[in-house]
Amino acid sequence: MxxxxxxxxxxxxxxxxxxxxxxxxxxxxxxxxxxxxxxxxxxxxxxxxxxxxxxxxxxxxxxxxxxxxxxxxxxxxxLGFLGHESYLDPRLTARENLSFYARLYDVPQSDRRVDELLDQVGLALFAHEPVRTFSRGMVQRLAMARTFLHRxxxxxxxxxxxxxxxxxxxxxxxxxxxxxxxxxxxxxxxxxxxxxxxxxxxxxxxxxxxxxxxxxxxxxxxxxxxxxxxxxxxxxxxxxxxxxxxxxxxx
Amino acid sequence: MVRFARKVGLIAFRELQAEARTKEAFVAMLVFALLVAVVFSFALNPGREAREEIFPGLLWVTFFFAGLLGLGRSFAGDRGFEPLGGLLLAPVDRAAIFFGKAAANLVLVGIVELAALPVFSAFFDIRLPLSDGRLWASLVLGTLGFILGGTFMAALAANARAAELLLPLLLFPVLVPVVIAAVQTTGGVLARALTEELAFGYRILVVYTVVFLAAPWLLFEYLLES
The missing domain is CATH 3.40.50.300 (P-loop containing nucleotide triphosphate hydrolases)
Structure with missing residues (x-):
């Protein structure tokens, strides 16, 4: 509430x-x-x-x-916040960004959860690409994964x-x-x-x-x-x- | 405490990992430090005694200016990304954000200093007493004080417009005690002064470091909130 x-x-x-x-x-x-x-x-x-x-x-x-x-x-x-800023580091890959947040939030079985979300938002194929090469829509999808990562x-x-x-x-x-x-x-x-x-x-x-x-x-x-x-x-x-x-x- | 240290380590690792990808700040700091060594060695061309006198001041001013290039980027994010916002939302103590950023800055500036030191020594023809622990104490405490004070001021400037212009204006007055004490202790070691003569300088460096180790615990929460 x-x-x-x-x-x-x-x-x-x-x-x-x-x-x-x-x-x-x-x-x-x-x-x-x-x-x-x-x-x-x-x-x-x-x-x-x-x-x-x-x-x-x-x-x-x-x-x-x-x-x-x-x-x-x-x-x-x-708390989960999805705003105008993605809160991602553009120099890191999609997977590195999510893994960092998973560890910061002490997400159990973090590697599995990261893979699951990358798959769910349709970025599994781009998991090892740096975020700065992503389109606006791809960044938004990854930001969405970051928001829901820790449930x-x-x-x-x-x-x-x-x-x-x-x-x-x-x-x-x-x-x-x-x-x-x-x-x-x-x-x-x-x-x-x-x-x-x-x-x-x-x-x-x-x-x-x-x-x-x-x-x-x-x-x-x-x-x-x-x-x-x-x-x-x-x-x-x-x-x-x-x-x-x-x-x-x-x- | 272990949990706190783990979060500090995570943040520092992320900062270094990201910097390792582009090396933007690191290369800028290193090139700047090396250029200063080259330019001043040709521009000043002093005699032996004058060289020994200006060497410590030149060394520390170069380290501080080079470090400033990296510090300015500590809390600045690229438009549309703003990674700091993610840290503010995360379940970590605000002080852990400060110490994580400071640890990463310390590693980067430390590497630049280690690379620049032999170059300065060669260009100014000054033999550094590398086996003298007092020299290392001066370098470590001076760098630590600079990084802690600098990271704190970088956070303070981060929310302002033209943060990168504001940072030097905020930082240099605050750095005066470290500059004086670091130059005095390094110069004293090179001149083979007695340890008792340098004790005051070392005490200033220790007190400054302790102050900026304590300040984030009390103030960082307010510094980052809007």
Whole structure:
């Protein structure tokens, strides 16, 4: 289970997030949508403990650990983060990258797990090639393998389908399905509302740093998410135009 | 503690393994150190006594500038990859990240120093007392202090814009005690000074090293978070 309570983040004088509260029970995926600059990536980084909130708190409780609160390295062992950066070393081969993370996370039978994942993401043939020779899609597949390598129970996925072809998307869905079956909780950020909604149990829309819509995916369809999304984007555009008109320069 | 040491070893090994593939930082450091030896030996052309006086200073300044080329890359990742983010997410103590990076830097700079030392000795015609343990103590403590302080400052500069420009500005003021003490002890050994005369310099090197061994345990967590 993961939860954010009234999380706010200020960078300089600008509030990026304003009192965002949400929770994701074990075994569920929250689809997080919103226009550019809504604060989705910042929220995800705060939830994954990569950034500190200015106000509010984050509670992360990996499945199977009851009410016990973990922190520090013990908690990070249960987190999986797939973001804009691959967190791979381009100078090393695909296998060396995964082996390094497997040892860092103390993954049991690490060699076998690495082979299994390389095979699953379709990179077994390129296992001994340096990552810097990979295409964008291949890097994303390897980053996906890195994310799921240690079987995390709290997943943070920022545009996970970006750069993936249809087959890559199928592999991602299979890996997410396995994690969900093992009662992992996930927050999935996507610009593709239809694809993100299909994978989500709950949906939320973030706009201007505030949570403007949240509920079960069965009750909030992709059309409503799209409509909210569009309305917020238009409202932001109108604000920008009004600001430009009153200040005589572009916002 | 064994677990901590294992993670430090893993991170250091990964750094060295990656550097061994491209040798970008290592070759730059080595070529820079050798070029300085050649250029200054022709440019200065001093007499015997002046040579002995400037040799320790020139040696250490060269090591520090050469090392800086490698330190600047410690926490910088290629765009779209950012391997440091993976370490921050991993179940390892933040201090293990620091010591892993520092250990890898120490190995690289140590190799460059060992390769450059005989070249400097030959070009400046200075016979190094290699059997004198005090010379090695000066080299090891000076390098250790430089690497620990340098790795710490490289982490501090990593989140800033133009990190590679900022690093020398942050690092050199902090390095002043090491520069003075390393030059003083190395120079003293070459001039066959008594050990008692060099004791203060060695003490500064030891204290500096201890400070930068302790600082990451207390501060590194905050240094890397945004």
């Amino acid at each position: 993961l939860a954010a309570g009234a999380v706010s983040k200020r960078i300089g004088s600008r509030w990026i997030l304003h009192r965002v509260s949400l929770s994701v029970p074990d075994g569920q995926v929250l689809g997080l949508f919103g226009p550019n600059g809504a604060g989705k990536t910042t929220l995800l980084r705060i939830l994954a403990l990569l950034a500190r909130p200015t106000e509010g708190q984050v509670v992360l409780r990996p499945a199977g650990h009851g009410e016990r609160l973990l922190e520090g390295p013990a908690l990070r062992a249960h 995390p129970s709290l997943l943070f996925l920022d545009e996970p389908l970006s750069g993936l072809d249809a087959q890559g998307a199928v592999v991602f869905e299979a890996l997410l399905g396995e994690a969900r079956a093992a009662r992992a909780s996930a927050v999935l950020v996507s610009h593709d509302v239809a694809a993100g909604w299909r994978l989500a149990d709950r949906v939320a829309v973030l706009a201007g740093g505030e949570l403007v819509l949240e509920g079960p995916a069965s009750e909030i369809g992709p059309d409503r998410v799209q409509a909210e999304y569009r309305a917020r984007a238009q409202s932001a555009e109108r604000s920008r135009a009004a600001w430009s008109a009153s200040h005589g320069r572009s916002a």
